[in-house]
Amino acid sequence: MGPRIGPAGEGPQVPDKETKATMGTENTPGGKASPDPQDVRPSVFHNIKLFVLCHSLLQLAQLMISGYLKSSISTVEKRFGLSSQTSGLLVSFNEVGNTALIVFVSYFGSRVHRPRMIGYGAILVALAGLLMTLPHFISEPYRYDNTSPEDMPQDFKASLCLPTTSAPARTHSNGNCSSYTETRHLSVVGIMFVAQTLLGVGGVPIQPFGISYIDDFAHNSNSPLYLGILFAVTMMGPGLAFGLGSLMLRLYVDINQMPEGGISLTIKDPRWVGAWWLGFLIAAGSVALAAIPYFFFPKEMPKEKHELQFRRKVLAVTDSPARKGKDSPSKQSPGESTKKQDGLVQIAPNLTVIQFIKVFPRVLLQTLRHPIFLLVVLSQVCLSSMAAGMATFLPKFLERQFSITASYANLLIGCLSFPSVIVGIVVGGVLVKRLHLGPVGCGALCLLGMLLCLFFSLPLFFIGCPSHQIAGITHQTSAQPGPELFPSCMEVCSCPSDGFNPVCDPSTRVEYITPCHAGCSSRVVQDALDKSQVFYTNCSCVAEGNPVMAGSCDSTCSHLVVPFLLLVSLGSALACLTHTPSFMLILRGVKKEDKTLAVGIQFMFLRILAWMPSPVIHGSAIDTTCVHWALSCGRRAVCRYYNNDLLRNRFIGLQFFFKTGSVICFALVLAILRQQDKEARTKESRSSPAVEQQLLVSGPGKKPEDSRV
Helix, strand or coil: CCCCCCCCCCCCCCCCHHHHCCCHHHHCHHHCCCCCHHHHCCCCCCCHHHHHHHHHHHHHHHHHHHHHHHHCHHHHHHHHCCCHHHHHHHHHHHHHHHHHHHCCHHHHHHHCCHHHHHHHHHHHHHHHHHHHHHHHHHCCCCCCCCCCHHHHHHHHHHHCCCEHHHHHHHCHHHHCCCHHHHHHHHHHHHHHHHHHHHHHHHCCCHHHHHHHHHHHHCCCCCHHHHHHHHHHHHCHHHHHHHHHHHHHCCCECCCCCCCCCCCCCCCCCCCCCECHHHHHHHHHHHHHHHHHHHHCCCCCCCCCHHHHHHHHHHHHHHHHHHHCCCCCCCCCCHHHHHHHHHCCCCCHHHCCHHHHHHHHHHHHHHHHCCHHHHHHHHHHHHHHHHHHHHHHHHHHHHHHHHCCCHHHHHHHHHHHHHHHHHHHHHHHHHHHHHCCCCHHHHHHHHHHHHHHHHHHHHHHHHCCCCCCEEECCCECCCCCCCCCCCCHHHCCECCCCCCCCCEEECCCCEEECCCCCCCCCEEEEEECCCCEEEEEECCCCCHHHCCEEECCCCCCCHHHHHHHHHHHHHHHHHHHCCHHHHHHHHHHCCCHHHHHHHHHHHHHHHHHHHHCHHHHHHHHHHHCCEEEEEEECCEEEEEEEECHHHHHHHHHHHHHHHHHHHHHHHHHHHHHHHHHHHHHHHHCCCCCHHHHHHCCCCCCCCCHHHHCC
């Protein structure tokens, strides 16, 4: 590999003062250290291996903090009364901050002190994580019933059927609705949106600068190994985020300010809210600790020892042919120098910001003219849209569909889904390398993987639980349904309209949203060895006045969650088979000098067209399946009950739609590749490696060396 061409005035062979101190043994004859006193100072941070270790840990912590919100999305919705559309928009704001600045990373390039910029970005990520916890500390303690915090031990009385004369006492919760309350709610939600935006902004320099730094100063043969280690460790971040969410959501949300009488909730109660904020504190602390070493790494460090010797030999070989037949051996002809500079599209570091902004649209349109590049990016947009929606709302979907706790849902996803993603990516890379797949082979592997993924998605439409029978909502207890929401048997009760304390009639498996709506007027606690069971009696709306149990009715098909998630994990692994071959198609589908820009454009499109809108689309689809909304000051807040059949069909249907789009794009890619291969074989009586590498490059009269890697 030839020498890396840097910006004007920045030859990689001319180290700066900071680098010379660590290159003393290389710059002196015989390899002896120079007498410069700077050479005796510690150089532990002038080691690319240490940088790879630190960057792996930092990206692991960064993905853990950015993925933690997805593990606790349903808990945040219940705590602050958010719809799925709003929570999806909240997740998308992480990408807003990232996308707004990622384009300028290619402009700054090596002009800045990359390790310090990574450190500053990591500190901003840690501060954003702390900002995400602020709504917990400035909000009032969580009230899972319609009583004041001072009356927490007597919460059960607010849910009983009381005479209508007590109705004024019921309305005190609505009396708390004021402009101050609404303003405080908007402020809390606004803080979370700002924090998510800062999370995205802080993450901008971390991955691009880290990868380029490793590639610049690692040995050429070691760079792929280092990047492989980096990606392997990084991929564990989302899995750790869901594992952390599983642990934190077992703790009560107000664990730092528990009421004196304790709480009467269990983790299986639908009103349970876990300590979502505690995970952000832990993840933010991890990012802050991982950011410290970056302020000690140099702006530039020497290549690894073998690389320095290797590059000298290469330069000696590559410079000699250029000097043959020239009158002045030490100088290059102006024509050759101009030609070399004109061949580089990545001259952004030599441009001003205004010039970079002006030239970017033209280069973008020129890159999008490659049909293979455009189709592969569109297929990746479909896959990323599927992944973004699944990662954001799969925990909530499992909770609602199979009536399991948020903690258990996160545990299953962290143990099954994310490991399958890693396996799929690794297997795809191994297949490309072992089978020596060319462009046509990569296209065929992508299409095969997506077809199998689509096939294993079909059973998901039929694996699920039916909707609970909710009195007055999905189940009418009276023979003649009326226009009212709830049956007439509880008209004598002054039931709160926004109450939520579900009880279950075990004989009919009908659920009531409060004991009051079941017409129950008394409460009985039966103590057992391990736990106590609460019953409500004297229920006028229950057949034969049978007592009802506190809590939602148990699902009869919760055991189906494991086979459901196994199929989801298998489909994810098959979809991830396309990761490496599709990336190879992009690298081989554009000219050599356009590769860096093409990859940047690819990630920009994935953020704008997939990771930003997909959570909002999935959240809006989920909201359309709601059958009973909680009200907060007259506005819709969190959804209490969903139509499970509609929820399953629309959520899985969206996933199926995006997978189908990816299959269509890969089919078109394979058709174009085969057509190009057929045309090349008719033109050339014999095939050559140069022709094989040039198949994806569009444009007439293209020389083989233009597409050579």
